[in-house]
Amino acid sequence: MEITETKICKKCSEKLPLTKEYFAFSKGYWIGKCRKCQRKYIKAYHLANPEIIARHRETRRKKKAEINRIKKANRIPKPKRIYVPKPKKPKKIKTPEEIEARRLQKNKIAKKWRKNNPEKERLRRKKWRKNNPEKIRLKKKKWREDYPEKAKAKSRRKQQKQRNNVTDVYVKCLIKASTGLKRDEIPKEMIETKRLILKLKRELKTM
Numbered sequence: 001m002e003i004t005e006t007k008i009c010k011k012c013s014e015k016l017p018l019t020k021e022y023f024a025f026s027k028g029y030w031i032g033k034c035r036k037c038q039r040k041y042i043k044a045y046h047l048a049n050p051e052i053i054a055r056h057r058e059t060r061r062k063k064k065a066e067i068n069r070i071k072k073a074n075r076i077p078k079p080k081r082i083y084v085p086k087p088k089k090p091k092k093i094k095t096p097e098e099i100e101a102r103r104l105q106k107n108k109i110a111k112k113w114r115k116n117n118p119e120k121e122r123l124r125r126k127k128w129r130k131n132n133p134e135k136i137r138l139k140k141k142k143w144r145e146d147y148p149e150k151a152k153a154k155s156r157r158k159q160q161k162q163r164n165n166v167t168d169v170y171v172k173c174l175i176k177a178s179t180g181l182k183r184d185e186i187p188k189e190m191i192e193t194k195r196l197i198l199k200l201k202r203e204l205k206t207m
């Protein structure tokens with residue numbers, strides 16, 4: 001068995017191995033109290049002397065600040081790094097197939113994003129519509145030119161719907177035809193009265 005030197009703690013009188021695990025070693029001497037007792041003593045001292053501890057702390061803080069100040073004053077500034085831009089790689093010329101493949105890939109990513117962010121997508125579309133009324137108008141115009149039959153049918157459906165619901169647009173149209181008034185000249189009461197008459201006439205027809 002290995003023989004270890006031991007030491008008796010002057011506080012708790014316990015016989016402990018004379019190693020740094022059990023005793024503190026300071027300025028060439030072993031401290032008399034074991035680490036456990038030392039810790040207890042320090043803790044008690046702190047509790048009993050808060051002013052002294054605060055003073056010590058303040059002194060240390062000031063000392064440190066002073067050292068830092070001197071360090072800072074004597075520091076040799078590092079030479080500033082000069083930014084050298086990396087030479088740009090020459091752009092690779094893409095084949096039409098590569099461009100098309102990239103386009104499809106981008107579309108796929110965008111589609112996935114739209115699927116995962118329906119609410120954001122809805123707002124994005126709304127904003128776009130608000131900012132691009134002219135584009136929408138041209139798109140609609142193009143569609144009407146490309147599909148005249150569909151456009152006619154759509155227009156008829158819309159008119160039918162307006163007629164069925166006796167909307168302002170529909171009523172104004174009738175008033176305009178019979179009186180020659182312009183759309184924005186027709187007073188609100190006139191529209192309401194005309195609507196009422198139309199509704200009554202329709203009801204009479206069904207009787």
Ligand SMILES: [Zn+2]
Nearest residue numbers: 009012034037
């Ligand atoms: Zn002890």
